[in-house]
Every structure is written in C-alpha cells, then in structure tokens.
Amino acid sequence: MQRFKGMAATLVAGLILSVVPVYAQVGQDMKDAGHDTKDAAKTVGHDTAHGTKVAARKTKNGTVKGYHKTATGSKTVYHRTANATSNAGRTLAGKPTKPTPPTKPQ
Secondary structure (H helix, E strand, O other), X not given: OHHHHHHHHXXXXXHHHHHHHHHHHHHHHHHHHHHHHHHHHHHHHHHHHHHHHHHHHHHHHHHHHHHHHHHHHHHHHHHHHHHHXXXXXXXXXXXXXXXXXXXXXX
C-alpha cells in the first residue's frame, strides 16, 4: 500500500509539472496572437493611408491634365470660330478667304 501511495504521489507530481509549462505556453501564445493582431492592424492602417495619398495625387494629376486639354481645346475652338467668322465676312464682301489653321496633335 505504501508503494502504491508513493507511485500515486509521483504520478500526480509528474502530471502537475507537465501541465504547468503547457499552461504557460498557452499564455505566451495568447500574447503572441495579440501582438500579431496589433502588427496587422498597423500594417493595414499604413497601407490604407498610402493608398489614399496615391489616389489623391492621381486624382489631382488627372484633373490638371483634363484642365489643360480643355483649355487647349477651347483655344482651338476660339481660333477656328474667329477664322470662320472672318471668312464669312470676307466671302460676303467678295474677298478671298484665309486658310484654317492646322490643329495641333494632342
């Protein structure tokens, strides 16, 4: 009986000593998971900020490019209209017309 109690005590002590490191490892795993989540959130935040800045920059550049193309087109229309109006008056007066200026390639 004494021998059984000694084996039981050894078995219980071994079981307790083997469970404590497992419990400690679970705690460390939870801490690691928390750190990984924090790092992932920071990465997503940085990537979102970067994407927003790129989108704003590209939108601005596209707007400026559109503005310049519109301004060039408006000038071309203005010059062609002025030329056509002048030619209409010259035609009514019986004078030769002026040639239409060439369009610049975009």
